[in-house]
Amino acid sequence: MDLQFNIDQETHRIEVDFRDGKYLVRLEDGQYEVDSQPISENCLSLLVNEKAYTVFIVEEEGKKYISIQGEQFCVEEAKAETGARSIAESATLKGTPTIAAPMPGKIVKILVGEEDKVEKGQGLVIVEAMKMENEIRSPSAGIVEKINFKEGDLVDAAEPIIELKPEEKE
Amino acid sequence: MIKKILIANRGEIAVRVINACREMSVPTVAVYSTADRKSLHVQMADEAICIGDPPPLESYLNIDKIIAVAKQTGADAIHPGYGFLAENSDFSARCEREGLVFIGPNSKALRLVGDKVASRETMTKAKIPIIPGMMTKRAEMKEFKEAAESIGYPVMIKASAGGGGKGMRIIYSPKELEKGIEAGMREAKSAFGDESVYLEKYIEEPRHVEFQVLADNFGNVVHLFERECSIQRRHQKxxxxxxxxxxxDELRKKMGEVAKKVIKISGYNNAGTVEFLLDKNKKFYFLEVNARIQVEHPITELVTGVDLVKQQIKIASGEKLKLKQEEIKQRGHAIECRIYAEDPENNFFPCAGKILFMKEPAGPGVRHDCGIYSGFDVPVYYDPILSKVITWAETREDARGRMIMALSDYIILGIKTTIGFLSSVMGHPEFAAGNTQTNFIEKNMSDWGDKKKGRKFLNEALLAAAVSSQMKTSEKRAVVKEKAPSPWLTVGKWSIGGN
Structure with a gap:
């Protein structure tokens, strides 16, 4: 079976075979023999070339959350070619990066106005979430095209607060 | 003795207090907002009463409602935990008027130590060393500017009513001052309902050393030694x-005596913490009194063997302190790591959401104070602290090794947490060497996100993901192929214990 996984926006191609009670897994850097035993619903005991690992794994909305030796990974199975693009991605493609809060919160202060020119890293808006103020900074230089909220408004995660027009290349 | 305690808080500290009450066979009443119906403290208490909508002002800060619930349930005492109403002298005064025991200091002492400007004046008079700063309470921007000039940059903006880093800003130059004060005032207003801020000299590369004290209602005061809390992000430990x-030992003794003096001249009772800044030359300055049980109280409990929450309850019940200063000893070393629902790769931005799976660390010398469970949905409305891991061992090095192991065994899946980051802090050579100044994270951890790209177990994670996908597919196939009959059906005739 051929698989493609994304971790931190990097795609990894993997081949898996099952033979004599063990998994033969081919990664980009070589082949591994894996003996895997389910311990509980969220726990696997892996022996990888006889090295022992206890892996905790949970799946939610197509993502696998994996904890192994204290390191955490969020693994997404890559859908071949097609597949919906995330809001942020499609906005980037359109050429208008959107500025959104990573989690729901309240807009306490908007630091720029429409038509303002902003530098990369410049503070655009202050959002309060879980009792802390957090400044959201500009991901690139550009011009503020649209501000969708006003101070005091509540925003949801990923809801575009500000739309930026990237600086014209000269 | 107190008969029934209402816990006016949520999360891990509410659970901690409830457990102390359970050990003492004192019945408990939890209060909760509509966002917290499924929170752990509601499950642990004997009774639980909903006090309103999720925003703190409508629930955990709603004094009228909380007092009414205490009356309605027959609770004769209220434990405020930390945060929320813990250092609100109006609340403690109201409890006094209503004949309820506030498990904390009396309202007069609370008002004094809670007002940082007034307490600085008191301490100056008593010749307690303090950091140079601004003494006025309300000021115009012009006065802030003048004060900053006379103190000398860098200056620190602090909330008059606050703690926990809320409202705090370091200002290095005059052009940052106005923006910083505005932001500080807004944060102070939203966190404490009081927007007043003040300025003080910012001491560079300081250490944060605090002393735990217990004071009964009869003037007896002991200290339970220090805690060092230098590792902070956003000025929060x-x-x-x-x-x-x-x-x-010499400096320890001196600081402990000053801590007790601070408590005595403030007329303070119950548990409290006297905070100091220690500069490069081992000169110490009084910062403030934290008039509450602190988040980090467990490390003191582990090295002294004293249960601080039970002591709070006993003192509030009117018992005399049985602890004698000369009998309190520090044994071994304890470390606490706070687990927050935050993204360390994204400037510690809070991350609410559902905990899909959790496994607690355990073992000798590992303590876990916890307000969460597998399946818990972390609400967006409150401080993102989830739990605390505390390790104790004979030496600092052993406690550090034990902490690294405990953090590695602590699994929280589904939301981002500080676990991995803290593990890197524990493993950092500068931490191992004891070089823990308050700028530790900026100085040593700023490239942490990049380091993570070179993660050690990426291949193993891919193997696990591949195997789990494959197992799922083959399970499905197996189910379709044969509805496997139960062994009880295939084993033939059987009986139990027959001969």
Whole structure:
């Protein structure tokens, strides 16, 4: 079976075979023999070339959350070619990066106005979430095209607060 | 003795207090907002009453409602935990008027130590060393500017009513001052309902060393040694330890005596913490009194063997302190790591959401104070602290090794947490060497996100993901192929225990 996984926006191609009670897994850097035993619903005991690992794994909305030796990974199975693009991605493609809060919160202060020119890293808006103020900074230089909220408004995660027009290349 | 305690808080500290009450066979009443119906403290208490909508002002800060619930349930005492109403002298005064025991200091002492400007004046008079700063309470921007000039940059903006880093800003130059004060005032207003801020000299590369004290209602005061809490992000502690590597027995004794003096001249009773800044030259300055049980109280409990929450309840019940200063000893070393629902790769931005799976660390010398469970949905409305891991061992090095192991065994899946980051802090050579100044994270951890790209177990994670996908597919196939009959059906005739 051929698989493609994304971790931190990097795609990894993997081949898996099952033979004599063990998994033969081919990664980009070589082949591994894996003996895997389910311990509980969220726990696997892996022996990888006889090295022992206890892996905790949970799946939610197509993502696998994996904890192994204290390191955490969020693994997404890559859908071949097609597949919906995330809001942020499609906005980037359109050429208008959107500025959104990573989690729901309240807009306490908007630091720029429409038509303002902003530098990369410049503070655009202050959002309060879980009792802390957090400044959201500009991901690139550009011009503020649209501000969708006003101070005091509540925003949801990923809801575009500000739309930026990237600086014209000269 | 107190008969029934209402816990006016949520999360891990509410659970901690409820457990102390359970050990003492004192019945408990939890209060909760509509966002917290499924929170752990509601499950642990004997009774639980909903007090309103999720925003704190409508629930955990709603004094009228909380007092009414205490009356309605027959609770004769209220434990405020930390945060929320813990250092609100109006609340403690109201409890006094209503004949309820406030498990904390009396309202007069609370008002004094809670007002940082007034307490600075008191301490100056008593010749307690303090950091140079601005003494006025309300000021125009012009006065802030003048004060900053006379103190000398860098200056620190602090909330008059606050703690926990809320409203705090370091200002390095005059052009940042106005923006910083505005932001500080807004944060102070939203966190404490009081927007007043003040300025003080910012001491560079300091250590944060605090002393735990207990004072009964009869003027007896003891200290339970220090905690060093230098490792902070956003001026909020995330790692604490005791003893401090920075002080020797002579300095420890001197600071402990000053801490007791601060408590005595403030007329303070119950548990409290006297905070000091220690500069490079081992000169110490009084910062403030934290008039509450602190997040980091467990490390003191582990090295002294004293249960501080039970002591709070006993003192509030009117018992005399049985502890004698000369009998309190520090044994071994304890470290606490605070687990927050935050993204360390994204400037510690809070991350609410559902905990899909969790496994607690355990073992000798590992303590886990916890307000969460597998399946818990972390609400967006409150401080993102989830739990605390505390390790104790004979030496600092052993406690550090034990902490690294405990953090590695602590699994929280589904939301981002500080676990991995804290593990890197514990493993950092500068931490191992005891070089823990308050700028530790900026100085040593700023490239942490990049380091993570070179993660050690990426291949193993891919193997696990591949195997789990494959197992799922083959399970499905197996189910379709044969509805496997139960062994009880295939084993033939059987009986139990027959001959």
């Amino acid at each position: 995330i790692v604490e330890e005791t003893p401090s590597c920075a002080i020797d």
